[in-house]
């Protein structure tokens with residue numbers, strides 16, 4: 106028997122065991138509801154409830170006065186309606202009330218659920234809240250605009266955890282660990298240097314990528330004084346902001362209003378906002394708010410009917426099923442419209458199917474095609490979804506307008522993510538040049554790259570450079586400072602570790618594609634050597650803002666790299682053929698040296714020709730450069746866009762473990 110037949114047989118047995126109900130031979134036979142009125146449409150005159158629960162034999166709506174305590178003041182039966190839905194209308198003003206749904210299958214009443222489309226909740230997200238969304242808009246929200254963006258390749262990403270951003274005593278911010286910290290201007294560290302949103306403006310990044318900020322489960326919102334920490338990859342309610350980041354998680358409107366204030370403030374600062382979305386799994390399986398509506402349907406299963414686990418978190422959702430796909434698509438559109446979100450980073454995007462991701466792209470194009478979408482093009486473990494259907498890196502050519510993280514450049518630069526002690530190109534390791542070059546061209550097909558050599562991919566996987574996210578570190582695994590320290594070659598000094606760091610990010614910011622950094626890397630942050638800090642205390646995860654003063658040289662260098670990229674379109678080419686025609690690698694007979702030119706005022710570049718030389722060796726190297734009057738703007742760990750000096754010799758010496766960038770007018 107095929108896996109599908111076994112599966113169908115099991116479902117069939119499951120469903121025919123009970124009386125008086127609609128029976129389905131397989132999940133493929135479940136009805137699909139295509140309306141846009143799930144699960145509540147509220148007006149002061151009437152609240153219209155409609156919940157999709159096709160296998161329920163009875164559905165109750167429970168109404169509460171309180172978001173977490175006390176018994177229901179009213180319990181009403183819902184009536185079976187079209188396409189697997191159940192309906193109830195209540196002709197009263199239910200504003201400020203709370204509700205849950207509860208379904209019966211056979212003799213068993215399942216746990217109550219606030220539903221999966223819920224937009225507001227009480228504390229800890231257990232009960233849905235009825236509020237007037239219009240009252241959550243901050244002043245001036247109607248005129249809030251996305252900052253301008255011409256091309257995805259103009260983006261510079263900055264990944265930050267809401268709590269890490271402000272929670273340090275030296276952050277200068279009042280709303281520590283809250284969305285509102287992003288609205289505080291004029292904040293300073295101990296030495297009087299800008300922190301918070303002013304710091305982001307100084308740094309020059311275009312997009313803030315917020316780590317999970319939807320309502321997640323692992324933090325008890327009623328015990329915030331415990332100061333517990335979590336990254337938040339444990340989704341509870343996808344369409345609700347996280348309560349612990351609000352000033353009052355008891356008030357359902359507070360988290361919504363304050364999230365919008367954060368977005369508004371970042372937009373005013375010229376910074377776009379990206380949400381990290383984790384539709385690939387839920388915090389719990391059986392008891393998730395999705396599963397309590399239609400048990401099993403929203404998840405994939407193994408052939409033996411056990412829950413499959415491509416997320417490594419105990420379950421994986423089934424984006425290929427129409428109601429799950431509809432949910433994901435409508436959820437991102439909701440965030441993009443209600444909260445003015447400018448982009449989405451899909452956690453373990455490889456768990457989702459290609460068709461769903463393309464539907465997400467299409468739906469967001471209708472809102473605004475400049476909304477950026479990218480994801481992790483892999484799964485955490487095996488999945489029943491066939492590999493050719495997965496939105497994984499090797500299938501990225503089928504995901505137009507969706508980018509993937511380049512683990513090829515990441516691990517080529519810093520060394521293996523899995524083996525902390527293994528160094529990369531920037532620390533002097535041999536034979537990683539082709540992997541680095543693969544990143545430099547933004548992962549596209551280029552005639553001067555030997556595609557048998559990149560460490561993970563053996564061919565190009567993108568159509569355009571903006572589909573490649575170039576990075577050397579993110580929240581996962583060791584941060585850059587810790588990794589470089591852990592993998593340092595024998596005898597390497599602290600000064601050399603700084604050189605490795607600067608060289609790594611020089612490659613990230615000068616490569617074609619979309620550069621990405623982890624918040625605090627620009628301050629030379631460390632995480633005390635801890636590689637998985639998902640629930641480590643603030644003392645490890647927080648941004649220590651005084652590092653900005655002690656590591657001023659690093660901050661200034663990163664700032665220079667971003668300014669270079671921003672001012673010079675040669676480093677952010679949006680078309681593959683333009684890179685093929687204008688980016689040329691120079692022949693190098695030396696190991697661990699990569700040199701290339703960007704020629705002919707490419708992409709509207711003001712400089713005629715640009716020469717980038719990357720020296721991964723721990724000693725200086727002499728490189729033969731083309732004749733001409735070169736202006737040196739980056740050298741030996743310093744950047745000066747006005748020019749450090751001019752070079753007219755063809756024998757040029759690059760300092761150890763560093764980059765030199767030169768141009769001809």
Ligand code: CA
Pocket residue numbers: 229230320321322323324326341347348349
């Ligand atoms: Ca929560």
